[in-house]
Amino acid sequence: MTKTNENDTAKKPGEIEADGSFKRQTNRFTTPFGNNTGELPIEAGRYRLLWSAACPWAHRSVIVRKLLGLEDSISLGTASPLRPRIGRVDWEFSLDTDNVDPVLGIQYISEVYKNADSNYSGRPTVPVMVDIKKKEAVNNNYFKLTNAFETSWTPLHKENAPDLYPEHLRTEIDELSEVIFHKVNNGVYKCGFAASQEAYEESYDQLFDKLDELEDRLSKQRFLFGDFITDSDVRLYTTLARFDAAYYTAFNTNRNLIREYTHLWGYARDLYQTPGFGDTTDFDGIKRHYHLSITINPDKTDENILPKGPDLSIWNTPHERHKLSNKVEKFLIQKK
CATH class of the missing domain: 3.40.30.10 (Glutaredoxin)
Incomplete structure (x- = not known):
């Protein structure tokens, strides 16, 4: 640079x-x-x-x-x-x-x-x-x-801290997290910051192809690697939490809202309702940043409107994701 x-x-x-x-x-x-x-x-x-x-x-x-x-x-x-x-x-x-x-x-x-x-x-x-x-x-x-x-x-770590990065799964977690980063986490930014139609559409297609794959994966299991939350779930969650409130409009990632997916939406609510996730999620701050603030361009001076929606109360609606698990606990975090 x-x-x-x-x-x-x-x-x-x-x-x-x-x-x-x-x-x-x-x-x-x-x-x-x-x-x-x-x-x-x-x-x-x-x-x-x-x-x-x-x-x-x-x-x-x-x-x-x-x-x-x-x-x-x-x-x-x-x-x-x-x-x-x-x-x-x-x-x-x-x-x-x-x-x-x-x-x-x-x-x-x-x-x-x-x-x-x-x-x-x-x-x-x-x-x-x-x-x-x-x-x-x-x-x-x-x-x-x-x-x-x-x-x-x-x-x-605190006593009985969760094992978010189990040694026997680290290779698989790293591989999935790498894909999620390029296609989803950074994928929304590649859509939003693209400076050509071709670059935007390529990133857009990669993003939704991967979200479709993750929707299918999560139709069979509660979390990305089964019954327990891992580091990969944390990485995916932070993008899903911002998607409808910010990326869908601000970054033109507008093929689907996350709440229009059956399993990704249930999965996102499952994590949101887990201590550590929803209580660290500031939807007002997210909306203000992406709709009112500058991002990577200090020359941006537009006076934008802060969207009133979406309705955030639905993040607390029942998700029924526990039915995909053999475990009985409502919130599942594997202990070491």
Whole structure:
């Protein structure tokens, strides 16, 4: 990526290919967590997880943090779902007193990126793990962060924490999560940010082909790998939760609403009604971000209307997904 000055950082063309397709920027800080030389040490209270409730990548890290009981070990800083209008794409702590994160004392998430690398020129993204004492970004590898919480952070898990990443299923989970990322999680963005009709339609077809496949898969089992929630379910859920409220209209992913699928809709409600999922889902923040805020283009100045719908009460309607399971519990999370 061509280096730009701060006011030009991460304008939309920087992630648009010559054919008009959207290519997401790579992660800058990817040092893994662990106890080996060169890894980020596992220490309670050392790091702060920065997120915005609007972002699906950040949301899944917050879900896993809560499911595993890491709230006391990793503090949480919450940026506003509305981007600041400051001539660049950033996240702001405008939900906090004086627009400053109370632990790090910063106004913008870009500050921890610049503290770690003064030449950083990409979009400051969430989630990002920050060394609290240094106020530096240390890991923004959203694709692997939940896996790190599930493995390297095991010593700090709560008693009877769920096994979201069972060792005997890791290869299969990784393979499915890779496909879900390219075709669904990032697939909606490839539709929404496409700069050519051809790129948009290709991504649109890939997205709905994969959703059709997942609909069929979930017609036979409660979760993606059977009776228990895994990391792959967390990854799929955060896209499904945003689909009808945001992507369907804002990103032109309008072949079907998720609530028009029999099994994907029941599955999404099943997860939403599971502690850790629905209670971390902020539909108002999601709608405000995707309909009123800028995304990867700091030049966007349109005055948009915030949609009144959809009706969110239906997320709490019975889903009957337990009938696909041999288990009797209402919410199924496999213990280690």
